[in-house]
Amino acid sequence: xxxxxxxxxxxxxxxxxxxxxxxxxxxxxVGEGEIVSLxxxxxxxxxxxxxxxxxxxxxxxxxxxxxGTVLNGLRPHQIADLGLIRTFQRTSVFPNDTVYDNLLVGLxxxxxxxxxxxxxxxxxxxxxxxxxxxxASELVxxxxxxxxxxxxxxxxxxxxxxLVGVALALAAEPSMLLxxxxxxxxNASETHTFVQLIRNIRDRGVTVLLVEHDMxxxxxxxxxxxxxxxxxxxxxxxxDVIRNDPxxxxxxxxxxxxxx
Amino acid sequence: xxxxxxxxxxxxxxxxxxALLGIGLTLIFGIMNVVNFTHGxxxxxxxxxxxxxxxxxxxxFFLALPLAVLAGWLLGATIExxxxxxxxxxxxxxTMLVMIGAWIAMQSGTLWIWGGxxxxxxxxxxxxxxxxxxxxxxxxxxxxxxxxxxxIVVTYLLINRTKLGCAMRATFQDQxxxxxxxxxxxxxxxxxxxxxxxxxxAAGALLGPVYVIFPQMGDLAAVKAFxxxxxxxxxxxxxxxxxxxxxxxxxxxxxxxxxxxxxDAMGFLIIIAVLIFKPTGLFARSERVG
Amino acid sequence: MKLGAAILTIIALASVPLWLRDPYLMNALxxxxxxxxxxxxxxxxxxxxxxxxxxxIAFFGIGxxxxxxxxxxxxxxxxxxxxxxxxxxxxxxxxLLAIIVAGLCGYLVGLLSFRVRGAYxxxxxxxxxxxxxxxxLNWIELxxxxxxxxxxxxxTIGLPELxxxxxxxxxxxxxxxxxVAVAAYVLxxxxxxxxxxxxxxxxxxxxxLAVSVGIDVTKTLTLAAVISxxxxxxxxxxYAHYIxxxxxxVFAFINTVTMxxxxxxxxxxxxxxxxxxxMIFGLLPVFLRPIMAPEAQWIAYGGVLIVILFVLxxxxxxxxxxxxxxxxxxxxxxxxxxxxxxxAKEPA
Numbered sequence: 001x002x003x004x005x006x007x008x009x010x011x012x013x014x015x016x017x018x019x020x021x022x023x024x025x026x027x028x029x030v031g032e033g034e035i036v037s038l039x040x041x042x043x044x045x046x047x048x049x050x051x052x053x054x055x056x057x058x059x060x061x062x063x064x065x066x067x068g069t070v071l072n073g074l075r076p077h078q079i080a081d082l083g084l085i086r087t088f089q090r091t092s093v094f095p096n097d098t099v100y101d102n103l104l105v106g107l108x109x110x111x112x113x114x115x116x117x118x119x120x121x122x123x124x125x126x127x128x129x130x131x132x133x134x135x136a137s138e139l140v141x142x143x144x145x146x147x148x149x150x151x152x153x154x155x156x157x158x159x160x161x162x163l164v165g166v167a168l169a170l171a172a173e174p175s176m177l178l179x180x181x182x183x184x185x186x187n188a189s190e191t192h193t194f195v196q197l198i199r200n201i202r203d204r205g206v207t208v209l210l211v212e213h214d215m216x217x218x219x220x221x222x223x224x225x226x227x228x229x230x231x232x233x234x235x236x237x238x239x240d241v242i243r244n245d246p247x248x249x250x251x252x253x254x255x256x257x258x259x260x
Numbered sequence: 261x262x263x264x265x266x267x268x269x270x271x272x273x274x275x276x277x278x279a280l281l282g283i284g285l286t287l288i289f290g291i292m293n294v295v296n297f298t299h300g301x302x303x304x305x306x307x308x309x310x311x312x313x314x315x316x317x318x319x320x321f322f323l324a325l326p327l328a329v330l331a332g333w334l335l336g337a338t339i340e341x342x343x344x345x346x347x348x349x350x351x352x353x354x355t356m357l358v359m360i361g362a363w364i365a366m367q368s369g370t371l372w373i374w375g376g377x378x379x380x381x382x383x384x385x386x387x388x389x390x391x392x393x394x395x396x397x398x399x400x401x402x403x404x405x406x407x408x409x410x411x412i413v414v415t416y417l418l419i420n421r422t423k424l425g426c427a428m429r430a431t432f433q434d435q436x437x438x439x440x441x442x443x444x445x446x447x448x449x450x451x452x453x454x455x456x457x458x459x460x461x462a463a464g465a466l467l468g469p470v471y472v473i474f475p476q477m478g479d480l481a482a483v484k485a486f487x488x489x490x491x492x493x494x495x496x497x498x499x500x501x502x503x504x505x506x507x508x509x510x511x512x513x514x515x516x517x518x519x520x521x522x523x524d525a526m527g528f529l530i531i532i533a534v535l536i537f538k539p540t541g542l543f544a545r546s547e548r549v550g
Numbered sequence: 551m552k553l554g555a556a557i558l559t560i561i562a563l564a565s566v567p568l569w570l571r572d573p574y575l576m577n578a579l580x581x582x583x584x585x586x587x588x589x590x591x592x593x594x595x596x597x598x599x600x601x602x603x604x605x606x607i608a609f610f611g612i613g614x615x616x617x618x619x620x621x622x623x624x625x626x627x628x629x630x631x632x633x634x635x636x637x638x639x640x641x642x643x644x645x646l647l648a649i650i651v652a653g654l655c656g657y658l659v660g661l662l663s664f665r666v667r668g669a670y671x672x673x674x675x676x677x678x679x680x681x682x683x684x685x686x687l688n689w690i691e692l693x694x695x696x697x698x699x700x701x702x703x704x705x706t707i708g709l710p711e712l713x714x715x716x717x718x719x720x721x722x723x724x725x726x727x728x729x730v731a732v733a734a735y736v737l738x739x740x741x742x743x744x745x746x747x748x749x750x751x752x753x754x755x756x757x758x759l760a761v762s763v764g765i766d767v768t769k770t771l772t773l774a775a776v777i778s779x780x781x782x783x784x785x786x787x788x789y790a791h792y793i794x795x796x797x798x799x800v801f802a803f804i805n806t807v808t809m810x811x812x813x814x815x816x817x818x819x820x821x822x823x824x825x826x827x828x829m830i831f832g833l834l835p836v837f838l839r840p841i842m843a844p845e846a847q848w849i850a851y852g853g854v855l856i857v858i859l860f861v862l863x864x865x866x867x868x869x870x871x872x873x874x875x876x877x878x879x880x881x882x883x884x885x886x887x888x889x890x891x892x893x894a895k896e897p898a
Binding site for chain 3: 289295343346347352353354357360361362363364365367369372479483486487494521522524525528529531532
Binding site for chain 1: 737740741745746748749751752755758759760761762763764765766773
């Protein structure tokens with residue numbers, strides 16, 4: 001595969017909590033339109049890496065850039081504004097709103113009109129509202145939750161809430177999507193549907209970075225895999241290479257190697 | 261210079277009782293995560309108990325003090341059992357609002373029962389102050405300082421040297437783990453609230469006779485307690501003691517060198533300044549609860 | 551249909567002076583209306599952003615003082631021998647300045663205090679109100695301190711062709727308050743249904759998630775604080791020009807508590823909640839006065855606040871709305887209020 005333009009670039013990133021080293025000297029990049037997975041045993045620093053990239057955590061050292069913009073020091077909402085949108089490991093929805101209203105909140109970036117237009121109900125604000133509603137309905141359909149659209153998100157099943165989480169992220173119109181363990185807790189058929197969904201998202205031109213434990217899923221969906229252990233990158237490459245990498249096999253041995 | 265010395269003496273006397281107020285509030289917040297708006301009422305309550313016991317029951321002044329502390333303990337336990345226990349697990353805003361309701365009701369109750377006219381408690385101490393060179397201090401105030409100091413030490417020992425205190429510290433660290441390890445969290449909560457309340461009542465019982473007693477006296481005391489707790493870091497006992505003396509110093513200097521009208525503004529200004537510049541409190545990194 | 555209900559409500563409220571002649575009751579209605587405006591503004595913070603601001607009366611009081619001082623004029627000395635002399639302006643200018651200055655204070659308080667949340671935020675807001683009260687009490691040259699600002703002029707409205715009209719009677723003030731209240735209601739309603747309102751709601755429910763889809767916390771909360779404070783300032787101005795005398799006691803914490811009780815009882819996060827809660831607690835004293843001492847009333851208020859939080863934690867309006875919705879069998883089962891249920895109305 002011809003190497004695509006670099007979208008995300010992580011250079012020499014280190015994170016220390018007090019004396020504890022959560023990440024050390026992490027380097028990797030993700031090309032435009034790629035699906036890259038970040039894997040590694042529990043506590044390897046995957047979620048920490050995610051938090052650094054999306055601005056929820058400040059790195060102790062190193063730099064992160066997206067499409068040439070340095071992200072260090074930006075607040076999470078500013079990074080989201082660059083089109084870098086993430087999901088969360090635990091269920092993450094607005095529990096007291098309906099699925100549809102959740103997506104309307106998620107469409108925040110698309111709905112910006114001035115305060116005066118909004119309050120006075122000027123035509124531009126109204127047509128924007130209309131557009132948002134249409135878009136929210138589309139998204140509900142796209143993740144297959146039409147029948148749940150008017151139920152409170154907090155009352156949905158775990159798997160459904162995960163879908164709402166992805167739909168929320170998509171609502172923010174990402175150019176790059178970061179998914180944190182999206183299929184954990186899903187059954188095989190749900191996972192299968194989800195893989196299709198991720199491919200679909202990529203086909204729309206969205207770059208995907210994935211943190212995941214489910215090895216068959218990672219192997220089937222990724223273009224490239226980055227393996228972390230104890231805060232360091234121990235291997236990087238396409239699925240076939242990673243599958244047979246001795247360092248990776250060793251890292252996973254003794255802690256659920258069967259899953260690998 | 262002698263004026264400054266006098267301010268320092270006053271600061272010591274005030275600081276002791278402020279520290280008591282602060283410790284009570286910070287314990288309750290640190291362990292229970294409850295912003296206790298009834299703290300000021302407990303302070304008022306302690307003062308009125310002094311008044312009743314000394315003047316209406318004719319009991320000896322020194323005997324009245326422990327009675328006031330006990331009454332504060334009982335009232336605190338009652339509040340915890342009736343209002344806070346059923347709300348366990350609700351969000352902090354709900355408990356705050358409930359405590360505001362309790363405060364309004366109790367303060368109005370005080371006003372209803374005893375009326376708005378200020379009362380004073382006569383004490384067995386001589387009128388003439390103790391004069392030491394350029395400064396003077398009344399015997400009553402000296403006694404207040406000594407009693408407050410003793411109560412601070414007792415509380416410190418209670419938390420650091422007893423089984424109950426150990427359980428309280430465990431609950432502060434991690435409530436779930438504590439309860440897994442066999443700590444009766446319900447009991448700890450009730451005890452914490454009762455102890456915190458009895459300290460507020462003690463502060464009121466001590467300062468009430470120094471000034472006068474009226475139903476709203478607790479409002480300012482509560483605000484000062486909040487200032488002290490924020491200064492010392494929420495949940496930090498040593499911080500509360502230092503915070504108590506610092507607030508007393510700020511008030512003395514503010515009243516002495518700026519304008520006495522702004523004495524009571526010091527607490528608020530400290531709160532605002534601390535929260536803007538160092539939201540975790542001045543001593544956040546030092547030990548917490550014991 | 552919703553628009554119809556709104557118009558009917560306004561007509562009903564506007565017709566009250568036609569059959570209610572009792573000046574004492576009219577007075578109670580006007581002050582209640584003013585407090586309802588304050589409660590609505592508090593609800594914007596408390597109910598729609600989840601920030602428990604317990605210094606809200608500061609904005610009300612600042613509005614009252616700014617408006618009064620603008621229309622009375624003042625002459626104060628500043629350190630360094632400077633003097634500021636201000637000649638009286640028309641009260642309507644005071645009204646507008648009250649909104650602007652209160653809004654600015656909301657901006658400052660919001661900017662500083664949204665860095666801290668929860669318990670800290672509550673304590674900062676209380677402290678802010680108390681500091682302002684102490685300034686009003688002690689800056690005697692400007693505010694007369696405890697002696698109060700007196701003889702504040704009534705509001706005068708300039709009507710083209712017809713000359714100007716000074717609102718002196720209770721009837722005139724009633725309609726003025728009603729008009730401002732309706733304007734404030736519409737403003738808040740439009741705001742919470744706009745994408746600003748959705749951002750507020752998102753932050754209240756799940757801040758991390760809201761931030762991850764690009765919502766700016768500081769900007770959103772500060773905006774809510776500015777608008778909320780501005781409306782409270784308008785209410786304060788109405789109060790100053792109606793009562794025509796204000797003293798530092800206007801800043802008393804108990805007044806914030808009154809607004810909080812109104813919002814919680816009526817239903818926080820419900821547009822109409824503060825109106826209902828405000829009516830109840832604004833008019834209750836009128837009926838309780840003959841049978842209860844004021845202290846006993848306050849005991850009852852404290853008790854009511856506790857009872858409401860225990861048995862009807864969402865407040866009257868949302869609970870009733872849900873009950874009705876259930877009867878029509880179309881709302882989701884038990885659960886918190888949703889956009890559609892909250893006031894059953896999308897902006898027209």
